[in-house]
Amino acid sequence: MPVVHHRYATVDGHRLFYREAGDAAAPTLVLLHGFPTSSHMFRNLVPALADRYHVIAPDHLGFGLSDAPPVDQFDYTFDALTDLTAGLLGSLGVERYAIYVQDYGAPIGWRLALREPSAITAIVSQNGNAYDAGFVESFWKVVEAYQREPTPDTEAPVRQFLTLEATRWQYVTGVPDETLVDPESWHHDYALISRPGNDLVQLKLLRDYATNAPMYPRVHEYFRASQVPLLAVWGSGDEIFGPAGAEAFADDLPDAEIHLLEGGHFLLESALDEVAGLIRNFLEDHVTA
Template identity: 70%
Template sequence: MVEVHHRYATVDGHQIFYRESGPVGAPALVLLHGYPTSSRMFRHLVPALADRFHVVAPDMLGFGRSAAPSADGFRWSFDALADVTAGLLDQLGLRRYAIYVQDYGAPVGWRLALRDPAAVEAVISQNGNAYDDGFVPGFWAPVWAYADDPTPDHEAAVRAALGLDAIRWQYLHGVAEPDRVDPDTWTQDHAEVSRPGQERIQLALFRDYATNPPLYPDLHAWFRATQVPLLAVWGAGDDIFGPAGARAFARDLPDAEIHLVPGGGHFLLESHLDTVVGDVRGFLTRVHDRPAAA
């Protein structure tokens, strides 16, 4: 049995919770979760990889067991989430690592890579967008409208994403065998985003999501310049970030490994854990066993 440690660190005055497992000094892997969950989404993945890798999975600021400063005195943005995540990795002494990104974790991971390009040695994207191709219009139209014009009507449209039905839909839509998904996932996520103060935090992040696509050209330039090893393992039934978002990586990274998982949805780990573990272990093993550049 691999031990998983559940720890806290103080970063810029904020308490940050994180899961950590695996030998210190082994190749490092940082797991960055999406909305509306936390590092809990990696509860099974962490021990499955920690025999060979040093795995760190934080709850991002505002999520899970991490601090959630009031929107009255804190400017919520993806820049802020990346700032705190970078501070945690610095405290843990992680100078070189692979990133596994999903949903909100993707724009946080892209900011880490653009701020310190030499730190990120490999990328695993599991339904984490980096191209306009991946945005499914029916899902994203209300988000873009709210970002452009945060009127009460536009706010009401995106506030629906905080509801239990919408969160359940994220977990079950596109999943061929929905009874493989633990109902505790969406009920726990809903409870956490329903805590006092959370609505304003999440609405601020919905508005700020529009700052992410403008980063893509710089990200694509980094892809082309470095040819960073990349695995896209993607639930083919995701109607938030569609399969076109996975295929698009090959535009700048011709050697990208792209695996569309039939019968999988947005939260692929809940229904296809063994598939993802096999893909990730194989990919990271190839990355770390390849001969060093001359």
């Protein structure tokens, strides 16, 4: 089993935690996590790929073991998180890399690609949207109401996403056998988003998520112009980003590989071996040193 290193780097004055494994001379794969988790979601995927690839999995600022400055000391936006991710990769000397994006990791990945298209060798999207299709209305209507008019009345339902039960819901919904999901996963995430002041960090990012959809046409143009190799491997039971989000990639990338698997938002928790196999085959076909 490849050795996984657990490291910190300081970028623009902020201490970022990241997991790193594999030969630095091998093709690089950057794993970008979503809400409410961290690189912890990749704890088993990193060693499963690191025999052949240089794998880097950072915790975004405000998540996991990275710094979490209060909102009055850092403007939490997806642009700002992208700046820090780019800074981390630059400090590590990573110039070309594939990305694995999930949930919040997707808009960060799309921003990286738009800033420097030639840096991206391939994309794996696991329940990470780039299209309006696939947003499950029952979840997003609450968020959109809060984005349109952030008031105590619209904030209260959104705050329910920060509870232990809602975190568990994200992990087990759509999973055919809930016993495959380690309960420590949602307890780990909940403990970290429950740190004092982190609720305001998460509310700020939920509001800023409204900046992502207007960016999608530029992302689609990037897809069409680059024909970047893309693998969509999707938990079909996800009630946040539904299967239509995966199928939409074919609109602009007709050669995209799209796999809908039994599972939920955090597909790696219940289908790690299948997902890792698909990624290895995909990268072997499209990414070389």
